[in-house]
Amino acid sequence: MTGAPPSPQLFFETANAFQRTEALKTAIELELFTAIAEGKQTAEDIGARCKASARGTRILCDFLVVHGLLTKHANRYALTPDSAVFLDKHSKAYVGGALRFLLLPSAVEGYKHLTEAVRKGGTARDEHSLTPEHPMWVEFARGMAPLMAMPAELLAKLLRAEEGAKWKVLSLAAGHGLYEVTLARHNRNAEVWAVDWANVLEVAKENAAAAAVAGRYHTIPGSAFDVEYGDGYDIALVVNFLHHFDQLTCEALLRRVQASLKPGGRAVIVEFVPNDDRVTPPLAASFSLIMLAGTPAGEAYTFKELQRMLGNSGFRSSELHPLPPTFFNVVIGTK
Structure with a gap:
């Protein structure tokens, strides 16, 4: 037998894919990407800018890191190149409003x-x-x-x-x-x-x-x-x-x-x-x-x-x- 053994991981990820949609929607509603673009880097600072708890902000940001929408180093968060262009409300290419449709x-x-x-x-x-x-x-x-x-x-x-x-x-x-x-x-x-x-x-x-x-x-x-x-x-x-x-x-x-x-x-x-x-x-x-x-x-x-x-x-x-x-x-x- 070659390769990785069978795993239920893909089943689990697919069954829970709705979580990614809701996390993105929440981040856009809170203007979380915009807050990071403005220089807020810690969960505490991002949460204060977004009028959200530090704990909730940390968990949401970590989830977004896992799914490639943010990066994290030494408990500081940053935008990916894609997020900087498309999810910062200050960007001319901002697409967050597309969720309306x-x-x-x-x-x-x-x-x-x-x-x-x-x-x-x-x-x-x-x-x-x-x-x-x-x-x-x-x-x-x-x-x-x-x-x-x-x-x-x-x-x-x-x-x-x-x-x-x-x-x-x-x-x-x-x-x-x-x-x-x-x-x-x-x-x-x-x-x-x-x-x-x-x-x-x-x-x-x-x-x-x-x-x-x-x-x-x-x-x-x-x-x-x-x-x-x-x-x-x-x-x-x-x-x-x-x-x-x-x-x-x-x-x-x-x-x-x-x-x-x-x-x-x-x-x-x-x-x-x-x-x-x-x-x-x-x-x-x-x-x-x-x-x-x-x-x-x-x-x-x-x-x-x-x-x-x-x-x-x-x-x-x-x-x-x-x-x-x-x-x-x-x-x-x-x-």
């Missing part, structure tokens, strides 16, 4: 019925994320925008927005609007038309105004499957949207996108894209479970599947671009 009761509820979802092959909830005008998407738009700032910048670089080509841009299920707003900010010759529910588009318009591109940001309220897009687009952004639907529904949407593009126009799809084995890389591969719990038929699609969808929808070519260091990939289909 990620831990919404409506988002978590599906997992309480996961057994039924596995048996059914889709969410067991009658009201789910695809319910028209679901208020969770307003929370998504407000809470997730900071997490999308980095991939939006990387996408603008990939598309060479700074070269200033005259672009007519369509954005479907725009949400917070960060992707198209970032394109417009880097390219003063880009004009944007964004599609989403009216209540969600209010958030996108706020972000467009904050980026000083409101004059080039137009909205089309309604369902991306029903509204008229217009035509003559150079770029159509389809960001984190296809994974909500089955392949035939995706193809129906992509045919509408293809029709809206001018010859040579590009559909720019941003997605979690697992490898063909569907178990790597871990984050992209795991995303299908989120869709199983929360949608009737969605999942994370491989590049081959997205390539086939684009081909079936009339696109003449498609290509895959990783977007490191993020966990997203970009698939570009050319008309």
